[in-house]
Amino acid sequence: YRGLTQDxxxxxVDYEIEYICRGNRVIVGPKVRKCLQNGTWTDMSLHSRCxxxxxxxxxxxxxxxxxxxxxxxxxxxxxPSAQMxxxxxxxxxxxxxxxxxxxxxxxxxxxxxxATKLLYDLLYTEPIKIVLMPGCSxxxxxxxxxxxxxxxxxLSYGSSxxxxxxxxxxxxxxxxxxxxxxxxxxxxxxxxxWKWTRIATIQQTxxxxxxxxxxLEQRVKEAxxxxxxxxxxxxxxxxxxxxxxxxxxxxxVGLFYETEARKVFCEVFKEKLFGKKYVWFLIGWYADNWFxxxxxxxxxxxxxxxxxxxxxxxxxxxxxxxxxxxxxxxMTSQEFISALMSRLGGKNPEETGGFQEAPLAYDAVWAxxxxxxxxxxPLKARGRRLEDFNYNNHDITxxxxxxxxxxxxxxVSGQVVFDAQGSRMAxxxxxxxxxxxxxKIGYYDSSQKNLSWFGNDVWIGAGPPxxxxxxxxxxxFLSQKLFAAVSxxxxxxxxxxxxxxxxxxxxxxxxxxxxxxxxxxxxxxAGCMMALAAVFPLGIDGHHVHxxxxxxxxxxxxxxxxxxxxxxxxxxFTKIWWVHTLFTKKEEKKERKKHLEPWKLYxxxxxxxxVDFLSLMVWQIVDPLHIxxxxxxxxxxxxxxxxxxxxxxxxxxxxxxxxxxGVVYGYKGLLLLLGIFLAYETKSVSTEKINDHRAVGMxxxxxAVLCLITAPVTMILSSQQxxxxxxxxxxxxxxxxxxxxxxxxxxxxxxxxxxxxxSEQQDTLKTGSSTNNNDEEKSRQLERENRELQKIIQEKExxxxxxxxxxxxxxxxxxxxxxxxxxxxxxxxxxxxxxxLLPPPGYPNPPTDNHSFSNSSIPLLYK
Numbered sequence: 098y099r100g101l102t103q104d105x106x107x108x109x110v111d112y113e114i115e116y117i118c119r120g121n122r123v124i125v126g127p128k129v130r131k132c133l134q135n136g137t138w139t140d141m142s143l144h145s146r147c148x149x150x151x152x153x154x155x156x157x158x159x160x161x162x163x164x165x166x167x168x169x170x171x172x173x174x175x176x177p178s179a180q181m182x183x184x185x186x187x188x189x190x191x192x193x194x195x196x197x198x199x200x201x202x203x204x205x206x207x208x209x210x211x212a213t214k215l216l217y218d219l220l221y222t223e224p225i226k227i228v229l230m231p232g233c234s235x236x237x238x239x240x241x242x243x244x245x246x247x248x249x250x251x252l253s254y255g256s257s258x259x260x261x262x263x264x265x266x267x268x269x270x271x272x273x274x275x276x277x278x279x280x281x282x283x284x285x286x287x288x289x290x291w292k293w294t295r296i297a298t299i300q301q302t303x304x305x306x307x308x309x310x311x312x313l314e315q316r317v318k319e320a321x322x323x324x325x326x327x328x329x330x331x332x333x334x335x336x337x338x339x340x341x342x343x344x345x346x347x348x349x350v351g352l353f354y355e356t357e358a359r360k361v362f363c364e365v366f367k368e369k370l371f372g373k374k375y376v377w378f379l380i381g382w383y384a385d386n387w388f389x390x391x392x393x394x395x396x397x398x399x400x401x402x403x404x405x406x407x408x409x410x411x412x413x414x415x416x417x418x419x420x421x422x423x424x425x426x427x428m429t430s431q432e433f434i435s436a437l438m439s440r441l442g443g444k445n446p447e448e449t450g451g452f453q454e455a456p457l458a459y460d461a462v463w464a465x466x467x468x469x470x471x472x473x474x475p476l477k478a479r480g481r482r483l484e485d486f487n488y489n490n491h492d493i494t495x496x497x498x499x500x501x502x503x504x505x506x507x508x509v510s511g512q513v514v515f516d517a518q519g520s521r522m523a524x525x526x527x528x529x530x531x532x533x534x535x536x537k538i539g540y541y542d543s544s545q546k547n548l549s550w551f552g553n554d555v556w557i558g559a560g561p562p563x564x565x566x567x568x569x570x571x572x573x574f575l576s577q578k579l580f581a582a583v584s585x586x587x588x589x590x591x592x593x594x595x596x597x598x599x600x601x602x603x604x605x606x607x608x609x610x611x612x613x614x615x616x617x618x619x620x621x622x623a624g625c626m627m628a629l630a631a632v633f634p635l636g637i638d639g640h641h642v643h644x645x646x647x648x649x650x651x652x653x654x655x656x657x658x659x660x661x662x663x664x665x666x667x668x669x670f671t672k673i674w675w676v677h678t679l680f681t682k683k684e685e686k687k688e689r690k691k692h693l694e695p696w697k698l699y700x701x702x703x704x705x706x707x708v709d710f711l712s713l714m715v716w717q718i719v720d721p722l723h724i725x726x727x728x729x730x731x732x733x734x735x736x737x738x739x740x741x742x743x744x745x746x747x748x749x750x751x752x753x754x755x756x757x758x759g760v761v762y763g764y765k766g767l768l769l770l771l772g773i774f775l776a777y778e779t780k781s782v783s784t785e786k787i788n789d790h791r792a793v794g795m796x797x798x799x800x801a802v803l804c805l806i807t808a809p810v811t812m813i814l815s816s817q818q819x820x821x822x823x824x825x826x827x828x829x830x831x832x833x834x835x836x837x838x839x840x841x842x843x844x845x846x847x848x849x850x851x852x853x854x855x856s857e858q859q860d861t862l863k864t865g866s867s868t869n870n871n872d873e874e875k876s877r878q879l880e881r882e883n884r885e886l887q888k889i890i891q892e893k894e895x896x897x898x899x900x901x902x903x904x905x906x907x908x909x910x911x912x913x914x915x916x917x918x919x920x921x922x923x924x925x926x927x928x929x930x931x932x933x934l935l936p937p938p939g940y941p942n943p944p945t946d947n948h949s950f951s952n953s954s955i956p957l958l959y960k
Contacts, residue, residue, distance in 0.1 A: 154194075154195055154197040155483075155484045156197050156198075156224075157193075157197070157198050157227050157484070158198075158201055158225065158226045159198060159201065159229075159230055160219040160226035160229045161202040161229070161230040162203055162205040162216075162229075162230070163203070163205070164204065164206055164232050165450075166204065166206050168354030169382075169450065170355075170451065171207075171454050173449045173451055174437070174441065174451040175255060175451040175454055175457075177441060178458045178459040179200065179230070179254070181436060181437065182458075182459045182461075182463055182466075183199075183200055183462055192470045193469055193470050195473075198465075201226065203218070205233065208236070212231070212235075212240065220247060225486065225487055227486050228249065228250050228251070228497070231251065231253050233255060234255075234256040234261065234303075234305035237253045238260065238261060238267075238304060241261060241270040244269055244270075245267075245268050245269050247488040248490060250269050250498060251267070252272065252465055253271070253272040255274050255382075255457065256272050256305075257274050257275065257414075258276070258277060258304060258305030259276050259305070259309050259312050264518055269498060271464075271501050272519060273458075273510070274414065274457050275521040275522065275523045278308075278312040278313075279522075279543060280380070280414075280525060281313045282543040283543065285317055285322070286541055287410070287412075288317070289320060289322075290550075293561075293564035294322050294323060294564060295322070295323050295347070295564040296322060296324055297324065297326035297347070297349045298327050298328065298351075298352070299328045299330070299349060299361065300329050300352040300353060301329070301330065301331070301352065301353035301354060310352060314327075326344045328341055334357065334364055338370060339368060341370060342368045345565060345566050347374060347375055347563065347565055348375075348376050349376070349377050351377055351380075352380065355383045356392070356394075358383060359402065360392075360394060360395055362402055362406055363405075365377075365405045371405045371407070371408075373557035373739075374739055376408070376562060377408075377409035378411070379411050381412055381414075381526065381528060382453050382454055384449065384450055385447040385452075386448060389402065390448070408557055410538075411527070411535065413528065414523045414525060415510070415540065416453050416456050417433075417456050418509055424506065424509060425463055426509065429509070430510075437455055456510035460508035460510050464501065464508075464513055467504060467506060468497055468504055469483060469500070471500040472493070472496040472497055472499075476492075501519075522544065524543075525543065526540055527539040529554055529555065531555045538552075563739055567741070568731065568740070569742055569743065570743045572639055572744075573729075573746045574638050574639060574818070575640070575818050575819060579822065583822070583823070583826045583830065584636065587633065587829075587830055593837050594622045594623075594626040594629065597622045597837050597841040598619055598622040598623065598626075600845060601618050601622065602615075602619065604848060609788065612787070612788045613844065614695070614698060616698075617672055617702070618789075618840060620702060621668045621669055621840060624660075624661045624665025624666070626661075627657050627661030629661075629833050630657050631829065632826045634653040635654055636822055647724050647747065647749075648724060650749075651722040651723075651724075652722060654749060655713060655716075655717075658829070660710070660713075662709075665836060666768065666800055667702045668702050669840075670772050670797070671702050671705075672790055672793045673775045673776055673779060673790060673797060674701065675787070676775075676782055676787055676790045677782075720752050720753050721751060722749050723749075724750075725747070726747055727745065727816060729745070730744075731744075732744065746816065748815065769797075769800070769801035770801070773797065773798060775794075776793070777794075789840060789843070796835060796839045799832065799835045800832045803831060803832050807828035810824050811824050
């Protein structure tokens, strides 16, 4: 037995006692070694008395880097905690009885550059350090990567970087602070608990936070959660915070040191990125009053900071055992806190950096002491001692590594166990800032996937906010009042068209109606009715039909309007075209009359319809119409709700809509312009064959003007459903109304006021239905005969002119051959024989005036 605590008088002869000499103790009995003054023992068979002598302990040195300032001033509480552990270990007779641990420490300021210089001093300044103890992750990364070159074990109390779990890069590294990746399963669990599927992140550009975020990104991806925004900064977070605001980040994970946290939340206050719409997740190892500490680099007041950080959630490794259990140091967690407070001299824990991590530093010293103690027997068996350690001794380092790797004890921070990567395994504490102070709201054990929830979480709003602005899609529909009003007018227009069509058909035998080309007028009425019918599908939208049926409505719009226009306008254009062709051309200032054949009129309308039909058919085959949805700028409702309205509008469109519209509008636009020109050219023409061509011209004027104005306006106003529909539908309605009224109302009035239909009907009853047909046939025959006679007359005129020329030549020749004998004779000789000047038989006598030949007009003979 070692370390007896009472005097021993008699010992059994069967046991060998190894006793550390202490004063005023007498050992009597066989096989007891005598303790000499120099600290050695006599032969075991001698009876001896233990001498009162003091044994000098050998010192083992630990090189520590405590950040007393910087991004994480954890050394303010961790160094007193580690020193307290060292005092207790050195006073224990059962742990390293022959050794005394001594701490040699420097302030690393949590700066890797400063730590590099201090590491050099530790390594190249006596005495030799058997273990290194850094704090911050950045410093630990530097120290742990270099330590293997000096065969040094590194035991960190405050490093959380996931990168330090790389055994190939850091083969001798251990830490009592768990990896920061241990926070990530807890965060994912909370995201799922509060039904968030979209988060954002902002990080300080350091390896510890970058690797933590990489791990978080992988975990949330596996959980089906999206990281919509990922921002980073080096020193100034202003731009990163603005980007979070601009991209509507709501659930934000922040990874940065305490100093940068104050800068971030000052910008958060300025951008109003806090309140009931936002939740921030921060690291839990900041000081409890970190946001109240005055910082010259932060130009926000304490009140501003307190308002900005209210309600945020922290996740932190459980660093203080919540159970009242005495661990290896014979101290409970609460007793440890009391002792630490005593060492701090009553300093406010909230103002002491690293106060939360202090138990980890305390347990780190105990883990090191127990591991060193465990290495003594195996080293002694090989003739080695701990004090023999130097930077080239790999065997002692390997023994310390094995001892730490198998450590397992109850510390003030809980059960201390290291995983294969040298990282501490622990539970996670979840806290929320409520009313300016942190409240525990749950624990999460990632190894057991068990969430212990207290149910005391508090939210500024009615509950956890949404992970994004709720966007409500709202389709814009046509005003039903406008649609109903225009539909009434269109319906009345269709009735008017039907009445006009019936009138025209019923009075088709009336000569006045016949002379207006009634079949073309019927086509005009039918086309107007089709165009008016297109008003109804123009106003039908998702309010009336299902989305799957909407393409059919698009087809009805296109075909009814296209063919209706071609039929109505095409028939009027045909009339005005033929009037211009037949009655406005002049040759040598003489009017020429041609015969008007009805089949040519119908053929012209057919050509226009065929062009329209083929173009629409090709359009629908090559690039059919389908539904496209136009999105407008999101609108915020008047109520203070965390929602936005996304206005949507359905359109009938195709892939190359503008190209097709350009072709159709160009073709029809040319027809409209040509129609205006022809109507102007024929305004003074008067003909009985098409007796309503002036009315047709008036209708063409109105239709062309309305269409040429409406087509571009509706394209411009396509995003305004009411205005677009109003322009398009009213243009169709007015065009149809004007056309029907101008073409048919005068005919109705004439037949009613003059009673022409009565006389025509009586004639029809007397002569039979074939009279009109016979008259028309006779008229055509007479016109053909008239044309033939005109040709004959022209030939005769040419013959008469030739004969006159010959006669004049003969007279001139005779006058030169015969000399004149006298004035009377010459006069008589110069007079031609009246009989010789007579025209050929069958022609009337010419006038006796000397100038009659030159002034005569042969057409008068025909007349």
